[in-house]
Amino acid sequence: MPSDTPILSLENLSKTFAVRPVFGRASAVNALRNVSLDLLPGRALALVGESGSGKSTFGKMIVGVHAPTSGRILFEGNDISGMTAKADQKRYRQAVQMVFQDPFSSLNPAHTIRHHLLRALALHQPEADPDTALQAILKDVELDPASTPGKFPHELSGGQRQRVNFARALAVKARMIVADEPTSMLDVSIRKSVLGLMQRLKSEHGLSILYITHDIATAEYLAEDTAVMFRGQVVEKGPTSQVVGNPQHGYTKLLRAAGPNPEVRLTGSDAGFAAQAKLVREASTQVVSALCEINPGHFIAEHTEMAHV
Numbered sequence: 001m002p003s004d005t006p007i008l009s010l011e012n013l014s015k016t017f018a019v020r021p022v023f024g025r026a027s028a029v030n031a032l033r034n035v036s037l038d039l040l041p042g043r044a045l046a047l048v049g050e051s052g053s054g055k056s057t058f059g060k061m062i063v064g065v066h067a068p069t070s071g072r073i074l075f076e077g078n079d080i081s082g083m084t085a086k087a088d089q090k091r092y093r094q095a096v097q098m099v100f101q102d103p104f105s106s107l108n109p110a111h112t113i114r115h116h117l118l119r120a121l122a123l124h125q126p127e128a129d130p131d132t133a134l135q136a137i138l139k140d141v142e143l144d145p146a147s148t149p150g151k152f153p154h155e156l157s158g159g160q161r162q163r164v165n166f167a168r169a170l171a172v173k174a175r176m177i178v179a180d181e182p183t184s185m186l187d188v189s190i191r192k193s194v195l196g197l198m199q200r201l202k203s204e205h206g207l208s209i210l211y212i213t214h215d216i217a218t219a220e221y222l223a224e225d226t227a228v229m230f231r232g233q234v235v236e237k238g239p240t241s242q243v244v245g246n247p248q249h250g251y252t253k254l255l256r257a258a259g260p261n262p263e264v265r266l267t268g269s270d271a272g273f274a275a276q277a278k279l280v281r282e283a284s285t286q287v288v289s290a291l292c293e294i295n296p297g298h299f300i301a302e303h304t305e306m307a308h309v
């Protein structure tokens, strides 16, 4: 497959949730509105946005937890909703693995690391010698191959548990990882090393990574391409060097100025900054009427009303 053919394409993807409270009227939440993005093989695409921007909904649709309300998800050019044969669905589920924010959530506390990984190896690499393969993937994710297999998840640190989750993706021979805030529950001191591991999985194993984060600074470290989301819409996308290095949309500029914790800083005490932030956010909420290419591959949203504050 030529490297400029996307491994994953999202075409005009929208997701509306019906919310039916016990009391009061039913309503609809537009979690995603008309999102189109491409992830190229062996590269990372960072999906950046604050809480509630729709990032996780996006990841969940890719791994089949939610069906799109409209639009298509293409994996290597094939619409995943058309994968009705069990064998195709199995191949897709193997190829696309999810790593969650909470490294505990996908590990069974009653089983050792050896059990978790041997199970994955037996299913997806039946031809390999299990113990040799186990040792190799533990080394690959920088875990001690001698002491780790016999441990239970609670005996590992958060960072080590997250490494086990990446090891599992290697064991099933995943081609693409959807990593939803994979470092945000980890100590600041080890976040960088986990990002470094993801960088290596990409460069040495050719894995494609959809990296979902609220921290725009980390996009620069890992991802060749970045899309910035606000209230379910993409407001800016393109090469990370441009989107993060030279942001053009008001909301991206705001995220950049806010540093790693937009939730805290955007509502900070500086009255001038807060007033400016409010204006930008209001303008960015307007429906995106077009994405304009301002430099090759670098797009910013035009809204039905003024957005570039």
Ligand SMILES: Nc1ncnc2c1ncn2[C@@H]1O[C@H](COP(=O)(O)OP(=O)(O)OP(=O)(O)O)[C@@H](O)[C@H]1O
Pocket: 017, 018, 019, 029, 030, 031, 049, 050, 051, 052, 053, 054, 055, 056, 057, 058
């Ligand atoms: N199952 C659901 N039912 C109803 N509304 C939902 C559901 N899942 C998400 N939403 C709503 O969709 C919007 C986007 O949520 P989503 O979790 O995708 O955002 P996010 O950017 O990942 O935020 P966070 O980082 O806090 O998870 C939010 O308004 C959320 O309340």
